[in-house]
Amino acid sequence: PQFPDFTLKISLFKDVTNSQEIRNKIAEYPFAFIDAKTICSVEQLMAALYRVFIEKNYNRIRTKSLTSECLLCLAPTSNIGEAFRKFGLKDDTKEVICLQIIPTEDIPTSDTDIGLILNGAEVDFNDEHLRQFCDKDVIREIYKFDASFQPNSIEEFTRAVVSAIQLRGL
Numbered sequence: 497p498q499f500p501d502f503t504l505k506i507s508l509f510k511d512v513t514n515s516q517e518i519r520n521k522i523a524e525y526p527f528a529f530i531d532a533k534t535i536c537s538v539e540q541l542m543a544a545l546y547r548v549f550i551e552k553n554y555n556r557i558r559t560k561s562l563t564s565e566c567l568l569c570l571a572p573t574s575n576i577g578e579a580f581r582k583f584g585l586k587d588d589t590k591e592v593i594c595l596q597i598i599p600t601e602d603i604p605t606s607d608t609d610i611g612l613i614l615n616g617a618e619v620d621f622n623d624e625h626l627r628q629f630c631d632k633d634v635i636r637e638i639y640k641f642d643a644s645f646q647p648n649s650i651e652e653f654t655r656a657v658v659s660a661i662q663l664r665g666l
Contacts, residue, residue, distance in 0.1 A: 499549040502562075505596040505610075506541070508532060508625055512616035515589040522585070526608060528563035532591035533631040534570070534583050534638060537623050537654040541593070543661045544569040548597075562597040572639050572660050582638050591629040592616065 510532075518529060535541055547569040551557050559565045559576060571579035585592065594610045611618060619625050627650060635653075636645075639660045647653040 499553075501600050502549065503598045503600060504545065505594075505598065506621045507594040507610050508619050508621040509592045509594065509614050509616035510590065510619055510625075510629070512590055512592045512614055514615040515585045515592065516587040518592075518614065519585045519587060525613065526561075526563070526596060527610065527613075528566050528593075528595040528597075529585045530567065530570070530583050530593040530595065531585055531589045532593050532626065532629040533589075533634055535593060535626055536630040536632070536635055536650065536657060537626055538621070539654055540570070540657050540661065541566075541595075543658045545595075545597075547661065563595060566595060566597070570661065572664055574664070590616075593621070 518525070522529065530541075544566055548562055548565045551565060551569070552562065557565050558574075559568055564576075564580075567583045568574070568576055568579045570583050573579075592614060594614065596608075596610070632653065635641075635657060639657055641656065645656065647656065
């Protein structure tokens with residue numbers, strides 16, 4: 497609600513069979529394709545999106561598009577290539593989050609159907625599905641959580657990830 501100039505479309509797909517094909521043509525699509533095993537909650541993605549809109553508001557975007565900026569804002573470092581390698585699609589990715597950021601004035605002309613691009617089954621984008629698909633070990637490695645960090649719940653784990661996103665660059 498703080499950023500009425502944009503509309504978000506977020507879809508979650510499982511059993512995706514054409515990740516390699518999408519990856520080869522990624523620049524042709526107006527979407528961010530995120531490997532769902534790197535996302536543990538809706539809050540994690542929303543924290544990165546909030547950061548994207550703040551960066552846009554203050555004219556500090558470092559990538560060519562808002563969707564690519566989202567991948568960067570998910571990362572714990574400012575290395576764009578590393579962010580794409582860690583959060584983007586791999587050839588064997590089976591669960592994919594598809595994100596589209598549409599300027600409000602472009603909504604009538606934004607008609608790309610993600611269901612025609614990804615070969616997989618769309619499921620609700622919610623914490624329940626994300627928790628099924630996330631890989632805590634991969635996320636621990638990405639955010640460099642110490643082995644001594646043993647969260648008691650997924651909420652505590654999510655809080656640590658969101659904090660890492662928010663603190664990057666300070």
